[in-house]
Amino acid sequence: MAANGNANGEFSFGTGIARNGLTKIQTHKKENGICHDDSAPPVKAQTIDELHSLQKKKSAPTTPIKGTQGAFAPISEEERHQQQLQSISASLASLTRETGPKLVKGDPARKAETPKHVPHHHFTPTFNVSDSALKFTHVLYNLSPGELYEQAIKYEKGSFITSTGALATLSGAKTGRSPRDKRVVRDETTEDDLWWGKGSPNIEMDEHTFLVNRERAVDYLNSLDKVFVNDQFLNWDPENRIKVRIVSARAYHSLFMHNMCIRPTPEELENFGTPDFTIYNAGQFPCNRYTHYMTSSTSIDLNLGRREMVILGTQYAGEMKKGLFSVMHFLMPKRQILSLHSGCNMGKDGDVALFFGLSGTGKTTLSTDHNRYLIGDDEHCWSDNGVSNIEGGCYAKCIDLSREKEPDIWNAIKFGTVLENVVFDEHTREVDYSAKSVTENTRASYPIEYIPNAKIPCVGPHPKNVILLACDAFGVLPPVSKLSLAQTMYHFISGYTALVAGTEEGVKEPQATFSACFGAAFIMLHPTKYAAMLAEKMQKQGATGWLVNTGWSGGRYGSGSRIKLPYTRKIIDAIHSGSLLTANYKRTEVFGLDIPTEVEGVPSEILDPVNTWSDKKAYQDTLLKLGGLFKKNFETFTNYKIGKDNKLTEEILAAGPNF
Ligand SMILES: Nc1ncnc2c1ncn2[C@@H]1O[C@H](COP(=O)(O)OP(=O)(O)O)[C@@H](O)[C@H]1O
Ligand SMILES: C=C(OP(=O)(O)O)C(=O)O
Ligand SMILES: [Ca+2]
Ligand SMILES: [Mn+2]
Numbered sequence: 001m002a003a004n005g006n007a008n009g010e011f012s013f014g015t016g017i018a019r020n021g022l023t024k025i026q027t028h029k030k031e032n033g034i035c036h037d038d039s040a041p042p043v044k045a046q047t048i049d050e051l052h053s054l055q056k057k058k059s060a061p062t063t064p065i066k067g068t069q070g071a072f073a074p075i076s077e078e079e080r081h082q083q084q085l086q087s088i089s090a091s092l093a094s095l096t097r098e099t100g101p102k103l104v105k106g107d108p109a110r111k112a113e114t115p116k117h118v119p120h121h122h123f124t125p126t127f128n129v130s131d132s133a134l135k136f137t138h139v140l141y142n143l144s145p146g147e148l149y150e151q152a153i154k155y156e157k158g159s160f161i162t163s164t165g166a167l168a169t170l171s172g173a174k175t176g177r178s179p180r181d182k183r184v185v186r187d188e189t190t191e192d193d194l195w196w197g198k199g200s201p202n203i204e205m206d207e208h209t210f211l212v213n214r215e216r217a218v219d220y221l222n223s224l225d226k227v228f229v230n231d232q233f234l235n236w237d238p239e240n241r242i243k244v245r246i247v248s249a250r251a252y253h254s255l256f257m258h259n260m261c262i263r264p265t266p267e268e269l270e271n272f273g274t275p276d277f278t279i280y281n282a283g284q285f286p287c288n289r290y291t292h293y294m295t296s297s298t299s300i301d302l303n304l305g306r307r308e309m310v311i312l313g314t315q316y317a318g319e320m321k322k323g324l325f326s327v328m329h330f331l332m333p334k335r336q337i338l339s340l341h342s343g344c345n346m347g348k349d350g351d352v353a354l355f356f357g358l359s360g361t362g363k364t365t366l367s368t369d370h371n372r373y374l375i376g377d378d379e380h381c382w383s384d385n386g387v388s389n390i391e392g393g394c395y396a397k398c399i400d401l402s403r404e405k406e407p408d409i410w411n412a413i414k415f416g417t418v419l420e421n422v423v424f425d426e427h428t429r430e431v432d433y434s435a436k437s438v439t440e441n442t443r444a445s446y447p448i449e450y451i452p453n454a455k456i457p458c459v460g461p462h463p464k465n466v467i468l469l470a471c472d473a474f475g476v477l478p479p480v481s482k483l484s485l486a487q488t489m490y491h492f493i494s495g496y497t498a499l500v501a502g503t504e505e506g507v508k509e510p511q512a513t514f515s516a517c518f519g520a521a522f523i524m525l526h527p528t529k530y531a532a533m534l535a536e537k538m539q540k541q542g543a544t545g546w547l548v549n550t551g552w553s554g555g556r557y558g559s560g561s562r563i564k565l566p567y568t569r570k571i572i573d574a575i576h577s578g579s580l581l582t583a584n585y586k587r588t589e590v591f592g593l594d595i596p597t598e599v600e601g602v603p604s605e606i607l608d609p610v611n612t613w614s615d616k617k618a619y620q621d622t623l624l625k626l627g628g629l630f631k632k633n634f635e636t637f638t639n640y641k642i643g644k645d646n647k648l649t650e651e652i653l654a655a656g657p658n659f
Contacts, residue, residue: 088139088229091245091278092218095211101137101222108138108225138226142269143254145416151251163429165415168422169252172315175421175439177322179521181298185210189305195526199636209292210303217282217310221247228254231272232261234324235381236458237388240337244324245275253281256317256418259445262392277307277327283315304330322522325379328390330524337383338533341519343367344375344387347576352387352460356518357469358497362550364396366572368408373455382537389458398442401433405565412450419444462541465575467548473498473512475552475560476609476623480571481593485538486651488545492517493531493637494630498551514633532643546575554612556622570601590627591657627657
């Protein structure tokens with residue numbers, strides 16, 4: 001699996017113009033001093049068309065021709081091709097007409113590839129009841145980044161190449177996720193297992209409504225000349241790898257998923273077979289408000305029984321990645337594997353750290369650390385064998401991105417990277433990362449190997465440190481606290497942060513929010529199920545929990561300021577090195593947190609937030625206010641037992657603020 005996704009040349013311009021034998025035209029000085037430009041050998045083409053045909057070299061067949069020996073009778077390339085189209089046609093089948101579309105591979109703009117007659121595809125439907133059955137849908141299957149760039153630039157308004165080679169694109173009206181429009185089918189499969197009701201992200205829908213939306217999406221996709229299909233993997237743990245198929249209408253979506261999921265090798269693609277899960281992304285097309293349950297024109301629908309997800313009315317690409325994350329939050333715990341909304345990296349000595357936190361708290365920024373190996377920035381699994389990244393790429397916020405503070409992310413923004421909703425100079429195409437005119441939630445999506453010290457394959461041993469990130473807009477949580485196991489569970493279940501503007505629609509200012517397991521929008525089971533697994537794993541592996549405030553200091557949002565990133569990095573360094581474990585500690589009031597009195601490279605006075613507030617009364621009031629919010633939030637969890645013994649449950653309840 002080492003070759004996965006980083007197969008040499010996959011992201012290079014290898015078959016492009018420069019290397020492909022187009023002889024450089026040279027001018028030679030002739031004796032008479034006149035310059036002639038015909039002295040170089042002529043190009044091997046008689047016509048412009050022929051010349052252009054020389055530009056592209058035929059790529060190595062994705063289907064290696066195998067010998068005839070072996071236990072199984074080899075199937076021909078043609079047969080395999082037909083099987084693949086049949087599988088895609090079945091994926092796109094209309095359920096009301098019981099037929100799949102007629103498909104042909106390739107770009108419809110290349111007329112020659114469109115069959116002039118109906119070929120003898122044995123899967124061709126025997127009866128057709130709509131005009132769409134008379135046409136071919138072109139399938140652009142697992143295109144390369146270069147091909148996707150060309151599709152985007154030709155056909156998708158708002159696509160441009162930036163000065164560093166990234167593909168700038170617009171996600172349309174939605175520039176963040178729409179958690180209130182995410183629905184899950186409630187049926188026999190999910191009734192007992194899933195978390196329903198107050199606080200749950202799983203807004204219910206029935207199977208019939210799902211099928212109505214599915215038909216709407218499939219009909220929309222089939223009405224197009226072409227669709228993009230990505231067949232890829234999730235999870236670097238080979239025993240628990242999931243095959244996903246993403247059907248979408250935009251090159252932007254296809255390139256995004258190419259970057260975010262694990263990229264199959266040609267051999268793996270050849271043997272891909274039937275996907276375990278399929279996404280129908282018809283994001284340009286709205287859902288129908290007359291459809292039961294629909295409260296807006298956006299709907300993201302998950303059907304675990306059918307293993308399908310339908311997206312209508314939002315083109316924000318993050319819905320696909322986070323939708324699949326929800327699926328993993330259902331599938332993995334069934335196998336006693338904990339799914340984690342966390343970043344993950346590893347030191348030279350093999351010490352692994354997890355970084356939990358809600359959107360904008362620093363998972364991507366802090367797990368991308370030049371002195372450590374990056375395992376992943378956002379979604380992981382923790383099994384009996386250690387940790388594995390679910391994804392094949394990263395999705396970094398790029399508002400106010402600076403080369404100095406985040407050099408590895410800066411340098412990852414190059415050819416192949418999708419840059420969403422950024423603003424750039426119309427001539428130089430230089431991106432202005434400070435501009436928020438489209439949205440504050442500007443994003444870069446790149447394959448993980450664009451980070452120089454990525455750990456490929458993206459797996460590692462059991463974590464040594466579990467870092468909980470909170471961006472505290474109240475400015476009262478200490479920059480770092482060492483947590484007991486019970487405190488770690490209390491804060492994990494609470495999932496506090498200030499939601500930073502942008503990632504979710506309609507949030508313009510930071511506001512206090514609690515999101516169980518630091519990812520309530522993505523979990524499928526009750527939070528205490530994940531918490532119990534985390535407690536069990538941390539206890540068994542002897543991992544230490546930490547709470548790191550990447551938010552405000554010296555006052556709340558508006559009067560104080562955000563803790564400087566270099567200070568947070570120093571704190572994280574001290575956690576990794578083990579030096580913070582042996583520091584001197586004192587306990588804070590109200591939250592009862594153990595805070596170090598010194599951290600190398602960090603001014604000691606900021607370690608206790610009370611020192612940074614000039615108005616001590618305001619500090620005390622704000623501290624009590626936040627403590628009260630924590631208490632109130634935790635009320636919903638007081639009736640649940642966590643893990644097998646009541647002792648831990650009692651300890652967790654006692655580990656919150658005390659006043
Ligand atoms: N002290 C800090 N610690 C971490 N991130 C910070 C800090 N100060 C500012 N930031 C900024 O906050 C953002 C964190 O976003 P990101 O790492 O993408 O979060 P996540 O991956 O958790 O969604 C980045 O834009 C980063 O530059
Ligand atoms: C893509 C997202 O992840 P994060 O902000 O946690 O990086 C999101 O929450 O939409
Ligand atoms: Ca995230
Ligand atoms: Mn992130």
